[in-house]
């Protein structure tokens with residue numbers, strides 16, 4: 151059952167976490183972004199609508215901690231031609247809803263919509279779709295255990311993109 | 316302005332090509348007619364259309380829309396996606412299932428094998444000379460189509476040699492290997508393709524496949540990133556072994572220098588054979604046992620030690636046999652190409668094999684990956700740099716004169732330009748064929 155987030159006491163924390171993630175991706179600053187994720191955190195961008203599995207079917211991205219660590223180092227490497235071009239992004243997140251809440255631990259699943267305006271290689275692009283964040287609570291607050299990015303055009307041909315959305 | 320055969324021939328020299336082949340829209344149009352209108356083009360895999368009435372669409376060259384469909388006798392046809400009445404495309408989805416093709420415009424209907432069966436309000440045609448049973452009003456079959464080990468190809472040229480002749484035994488062996496890696500000898504498509512927009516001429520992609528001089532330069536960033544990361548985790552950790560999949564993308568010149576390249580007729584070629592950057596990948600024990608049960612020890616070893624790494628069925632299909640991934644070239648315009656990636660499941664193999672196939676494809680074929688975007692940046696810069704009229708020529712000398720002619724094939728090394736010279740030999744043959752040239756004139 152979907153509960154409107156304003157009914158939940160931790161709304162501010164959760165919104166802030168999503169906004170903070172978006173601001174790290176806007177810059178982009180992957181060194182700080184990765185710290186928002188748990189050690190077993192994953193990032194998934196399916197290549198098909200309603201895709202159920204990240205490992206047995208192609209995805210645009212399915213990164214665990216190892217791949218995130220490699221990606222963040224690659225992102226700033228001076229000898230990666232695709233990174234020669236400055237990239238700037240502007241993320242807008244809206245329609246934030248709590249889809250699931252485990253009242254005993256505070257762990258929850260948050261759904262939202264996003265638009266990301268991205269300027270890369272001399273052109274401005276618009277990405278959009280929905281996010282699903284699985285958040286987990288520890289003593290320092292919430293972290294991201296899993297993020298799923300469903301692009302509305304995930305089945306269409308895509309151009310090179312060097313950053314998480 | 317179109318080019319004469321003589322002018323076309325002058326664009327290709329033994330060790331260099333003229334930049335116009337990548338830049339001129341007229342040449343692109345002629346390629347679509349003479350190469351893509353004549354070679355066998357990969358359409359799809361039989362497992363995309365498992366039951367009667369299931370279809371999948373494709374485009375041959377940059378324009379010709381076709382439908383691969385399974386008829387009620389389970390036979391696969393490749394039909395033009397054009398209504399026999401006024402030409403509307405009959406289906407406009409990537410895939411689907413129908414009991415008949417029904418045109419969205421005036422409702423003509425066709426059996427799933429393409430035969431026209433229904434024309435509404437027939438009396439209006441009485442006495443007009445229109446004959447519904449005349450085959451010209453049915454959906455037209457593509458000139459020739461055939462499949463090899465489930466891989467369906469078609470050609471628009473009725474005079475083209477048979478598929479197996481065009482492919483040749485050496486290239487057929489590569490598709491055999493891809494399928495034989497299944498204990499049941501069959502593969503099936505998994506999911507939908509990922510499609511990647513390349514802002515470059517289609518040949519820049521096909522010429523990079525076996526370019527053994529670029530990985531250590533282009534992919535240095537991701538390799539360094541992986542190596543740096545590996546230093547931060549313990550020697551025998553799971554993290555480290557996961558990261559180990561990356562460094563081979565930037566293997567040394569020595570490594571690529573010791574990888575063989577086999578060049579065949581019609582522009583086909585592959586690298587690897589019995590050694591390649593992936594030869595060291597071990598296979599899981601449970602899978603190996605299933606293979607041995609199916610094929611016996613000796614044959615299993617033969618299958619698993621053969622690896623045609625990047626395999627080009629010029630101009631449209633490239634395969635990686637050891638990891639069951641294929642990429643399909645779909646040219647759009649002189650400076651735009653779409654590359655489709657498809658992954659296959661080895662029937663009868665454990666799930667961990669499919670997981671490996673998918674992981675590999677995601678790493679190298681995704682437009683959001685850490686490998687592809689660096690290759691694409693290089694193609695994009697070539698496409699733009701070649702607009703300079705500072706020089707008209709692109710060289711392809713490497714190892715020229717050292718390749719060995721073995722009769723059926725030419726043997727070279729992955730660091731040479733044999734693959735590119737082979738493609739341009741075929742390019743020139745297709746582009747300057749007398750018969751086609753006359754049709755165009």
Ligand code: FES
Pocket residue numbers: 398399400401402403418419420421422423
């Ligand atoms: S165009 Fe198809 S029925 Fe008229």
Ligand SMILES: [Fe+2]
Pocket residue numbers: 529530533534690
């Ligand atoms: Fe590459």
